[in-house]
Amino acid sequence: MGRLHARILLWATILVGVGLALLFALLQSR
């Protein structure tokens, strides 16, 4: 695993996490 893979992994984690948080808020506020 190189540094580039590590960076991709980091951003993917953040985006997926924020995405799941948004999805939850959306479902919960309906």
Added chain:
Amino acid sequence: MRRSLKMALWLSLYFLLIFAPLIILLITPRAPGREFWREFSVALGFFGMALMGSQAIPTARLSFLADVFPMDNVFFVHHRLGIAGFVMALIHPLVLFVNNPYTIRLLNFFTAPNRARAGLVALVGAAALVITSVYRQQIRIKYESWHLSHALLAIGAIVLAFVHIFGVNYHTAMPAQRLLWIVLAVLWGVAILYLRVIDPLIELRYPYTIAAVTEVPGRSWHVRLVPDGHPGLRFTAGQFAWLTVGHSPFTIHENPFSFSSSAENTEYIEFTIRELGDWTARVKEIPVGSRAYIDGPYGTFSTDHYPAPGYVFLGGGVGITPLMSMLRTMADREDRTPVLLMYGNQKWEWVLFREELAALEKQINLRLVHVLEQPHAGWEGESGFITADMLDRYLPANREELVYLICGPVPMLNAMDRALQKLRIPPSQVLAERYDIA
């Protein structure tokens, strides 16, 4: 099992842990009709806490992870995800305040309920944790003091975060939700317990004695250790270990160093240490006969892990140590695989292993190129820094088949990464060992 498969398995499990609090929110929802921003804020808080707490796992030196992932990247991910977790946790109350300004009163420590107080102190602790880690050198905190405060702040912040979420007790009220957070807390706790108690207990059974501390060029020292009452550890050339001298293994006074001795040598192990920081400046004061402990070996930076028709070693300063271990091991094994070593140093007087490298050039299939940043009068070798053009002149025609191992200061590693990219060397053939893991 194949290495890439193991990597995929551990990564999936790790991300399952990080996303579990959000997944459980989605599958065990409370009554709908709540405000969007309020719920988004809560989810971000949970995500931030899971991100921060999970950082106890990659740094616990678990051998099943250390055998698969390069340790410098593990620490890189630890640093960045830790910061990301803090940012999420910080956005959590900010979104609440913007959504409902009345909630700002929760910042008044004297009138706020305990659950808000706990959340506030946890956040302040996490801020201190991040600031002291990112700016440790600028604010001149000693490595050992930082290490201790890092552990205490992390544990304190996480405990208070638990007091906060269980105090609020809305999205943790259902048994499945409570169970998940307890499981996460236990996993994080076990990682810390392993690193600070179980691992040192294992080290205690395998003590070493400092057999010699020898000065070598460039404010550096060879530190030789012999096993005391046991056969000694076996490592793969290129690996490193955490070294503790004069303390019990239950200490934060430990530092990571690459082995410089041959992996085939079972009589002693040797580290070569340059005076670069607080602890390394005192290496020369270590009395011969001192008790030492070794936590290791760790790391995947090794020719043994990456078979190839030939290797290119790019070393800078004391970054030569793991490369030297590999060269010595090749000599002991009478391995004739071709190696090109380009070794950058500030000046000739600082070049480590000068005579031994010259001797190895005759003994194994090694081509040695010294590169001096400040060459002395009459120097006929390469000067300046190692560049893509310089590499281009020395690399053989089968350059794309070779494996490249780089070890040196961070600016050098970045420059080498760029140079090899320019020469169209596949990134999968390039391995780097960085100093800045701690």
